[in-house]
Amino acid sequence: MDDSSMEANDRIRAAANFLLQSPPGEINDVLNDIRNIISDDDLLQEGIQPALREYNIEQFTVVDVPDTNHQSIISEAAREGDSLESEERFLDPRSKISFLFDHLSLEASDPVPFEPDETHEPYRSALEAASLSYLKAHFTDGVTSVFSPKDGSSRYVIQIVANKYNPTNFWAGRWRSEYIVDLTSNRVSGKMLINIHYYEQGNVQLATSHTVSFDIPPAVVSASPNTAASKILALIEGEEGKYQISLSDTYQEMGEKTFKGLRRALPLTRQKLDWDKVMGYKLGAELSGSKPAFPNS
Amino acid sequence: MADVIDSMLDLMRRLPPTRTEENVQALVNICPDDADELLQSVDQPLQVMVDRATGREYLACDYNRDGESYRSPWSNEYDPPIDDGAVPSSKMRKIEIQANEAFDTYREMYYEGGVSSVFLWDPEDPSGGSNFAGVVVLKKTMTPTSVYEPAGSWDSIHVFETAERGRQAHYKLTSTVMLQLITRKGTEGEVKLPAEKKGLENSKRDGEVSLSGSMTRQSEQDWPLHDSSSHISNIGRMIEEMEIKMRNLLQEVYFGKTRDIVYDLRSVDDLEKARRQKELQKELVGSFTKRPPTESRKSG
Structure with a gap:
């Protein structure tokens, strides 16, 4: 029937929309809620796949790379260019392995070695090494993947993701950054995204987005891959550090100005209201009816 | 399931x-x-409506809704108008008018703007005597006039029940606060310091920080009754105390926690350096504690 199938589509669309709003590390909880609300597992199982895939790619979901002891990032940059949608493969340039990825179980399978692009590999692996040591210096649970240019461009992609899930204490957080290092325009453009959820007896969320772009200094452009890569990562380190500190200032500002602009902590008098007086004034005004405001004078 | x-x-x-x-x-x-x-x-964010009769703003929520219409606390009229919309009894309406005026003062003192509304309903069970219930709602929105000005909104919903016990009354209060703060910053919005000159060439920055939250708390208290307006001042004190507590919780605990988690994800300081420092320290401490036995062996 046309009517019911329309309705099924709408329900799937709504479910997908919920899923894409999942806070870090809570996708399974959200999915369980949706399952119970939709109560049609067959419909859901089939219909929710595109949303799961979109979520994983957007959120830089990390995966254990088969036959290695490291993780890599699932993202648009990690997609193997010519793989079919039904058999979509993702690349881990670090181990030079491509794999199939299950968007529900978050597991990789069918690992196959691939040949990296020889012309780009030295620069890519230099960026990767620099990114790994940057990660070690500033992130406790971080994962990075660095990708070679695609489609004849000269745009390397550095991705970083750090997740911390602490459901016992009702919080979770995710930091994502992505930098495009373009060796044609000699420019780096990047973005940092932070999502925090704290839900102990409440639902409080921080969502930030920050974009940055800067020229690669000429001395860095002409340097060897290893030197250039560590300089570029040093610049990124500087930007991310500056951003994190500016975020603290933003918190301060929000607390002191914005929050106060909405609701003061105390009235201008620095005292709580005298409710008897508040009532007295009003009562007095009511008793005096339409008479002037100063009945006794 | x-x-x-x-x-x-x-x-x-x-x-x-x-x-x-x-x-x-x-x-x-x-x-x-x-x-x-x-x-x-x-609880959902409150909608601001304008009373057609008085031109005064009031808040629309589930508690003053009848069908598709909302009742104004100022004129007691429904918008869009309906013939048989539920209204409080005349006795209850009198208290409702007083309560609206009192919370209007409260709103001005704490919000310096915004909109407030109080809605009361008669006891469902006639034998319940004068045990009525009601809701106090407050909303303030900050609308930026330029892109880099902060934006935000505060919505609070306080549902209460009263139970008279002789010269006392027992109050049950359920309060929800919904808050949103947004800050946008960009290269144009940044103060350019001369010291920044040695920074990056041709750099551009842009960003948005959105902090939002909702939380609900409950409280039960007994207060003395002196006269007919005692209920309003008693509820007023409870709501004032609750809003102070919740505002403080949001700012100090909840928002502070989200900031701490950012620092859990990424450290501003170099963790590797800190690790090396620690190891060096350990080595140093180790070499000190090891020295006496080595020396005694040497001398022996």
Whole structure:
């Protein structure tokens, strides 16, 4: 029937929309809620796949790379260019392995070695090494993947993701950054995204987005891959550090100005209201009816 | 499996507070049968309406709704007008008018703007005597006049029940605060310091920080009754205390926690350096504690 199938589509669309709003590390909880609300597992199982895939790619979901002891990032940059949608493969340039990825179980399978692009590999692996040591210096649970240019461009992609899930204490957080290092325009453009959820007896969320772009200094452009890569990562380190500190200032500002602009902590008098007086004034005004405001004078 | 309504409430506790209205609407569309229970259990941002008779702003919520119409606390009229809309008894309406005036003063003192409304309802059970219930709602929105000015909104909903016990009354208060703060910053918005000159060439920065939250708390207290207006001042004190507490919790505990988690994800200081320093320290301490036995062996 046309009517019911329309309705099924709408329900799937709504479910997908919920899923894409999942806070870090809570996708399974959200999915369980949706399952119970939709109560049609067959419909859901089939219909929710595109949303799961979109979520994983957007959120830089990390995966254990088969036959290695490291993780890599699932993202648009990690997609193997010519793989079919039904058999979509993702690349881990670090181990030079491509794999199939299950968007529900978050597991990789069918690992196959691939040949990296020889012309780009030295620069890519230099960026990767620099990114790994940057990660070690500033992130406790971080994962990075660095990708070679695609489609004849000269745009390397550095991705970083750090997740911390602490459901016992009702919080979770995710930091994502992505930098495009373009060796044609000699420019780096990047973005940092932070999502925090704290839900102990409440639902409080921080969502930030920050974009940055800067020229690669000429001395860095002409340097060897290893030197250039560590300089570029040093610049990124500087930007991310500056951003994190500016975020603290933003918190301060929000607390002191914005929050106060909405609701003061105390009235201008620095005292709580005298409710008897508040009532007295009003009562007095009511008793005096339409008479002037100063009945006794 | 859990009740559908429980799953809906769990979902609402996880999804961004900034998108509550949209998500509640989607849930209502999926499960129309559970709509009433959901709408009663999930607080949504308040809507500002204008009283046609007085021109004064008031707030629309589930508590002053009858069908598609909302009752104004100022004129007691429904908008759009309906013939048989539910209104409080004349005795209750009198207290409602007083309460609206009192909370208007409260609003001005704490919000320096915004809109407030109080709605009361008569006891359902006539034998309940004068045990009435009601809701106090407050809203303030900050609308930026330029892109880099902060934006935000505060909505609070206080539902209360009263139970008279002789010269005393017992009050049950359930309060929800919904808050949103947004700050945008960009290269144009930044103060350019001369020291920044040695910074990056041709650099551009742009960003947005959105901090949002909703929380609900309950409180039960007994207060003395002196006269007919005692209920309003008693409820007023409880709501004032509760709003102070919740505002403080949001600013100090909840927002502070989200900031701390950012620092859990990424450290401003170089962790490697700190690790090396620690190891060096350990080595040093180790070499000190090891020295005496080595020396004694040497001398012996």
